[in-house]
Amino acid sequence: MDDQVSEIFEQLNQICEQYKKEVPGRRHAWPKSIKDRILALQRAGVGAPQIAKRVPVPYATIMSWAIAEKKSGGFLPVKVVKAKRSPTVTVRGARDLGGASRTKTESLTVTVVTPEGFRIEGLPVTEAMSWLRGSRGA
DSSP states (O other): OOOHHHHHHHHHHHHHHHHHSSSSSOOOOHHHHHHHHOOOOOOOOOOOOHHHHHHOOHHHHHHHHHHHHHOOOOOOOOEEEOOOOOOOEEEEEEGGGGGGGOOOOOOOOHHHOOOSSSEEEEEEEEEEEEHHHHOOOO
């Protein structure tokens, strides 16, 4: 496991231990700090069974959080900064489109620099296409 995932597991165990000492009883709402870290682990590719084995949060709770996040769509990390360039569009990961994998665009990201100089980075291709379709009528 990479260092970031290990660090999140370490933080989770410390927070959970402290929380269980401070909040008596078995049925309680988990704090946002725990939920956010567990969801970050899942986004990093760690499965719910593995998380449940390493932290004292039940598997069913972890799955309910993951399902709720998926239904809400969650927020995508998109960075918008003012840039001093001409309008451009960059697609990263295009080499993955060769041959039979042409339909696998999930790993592609788009960087758009608008004529006003705003730069939008890290937008998945599928989200960019959806955004463009929605902005046509505007």
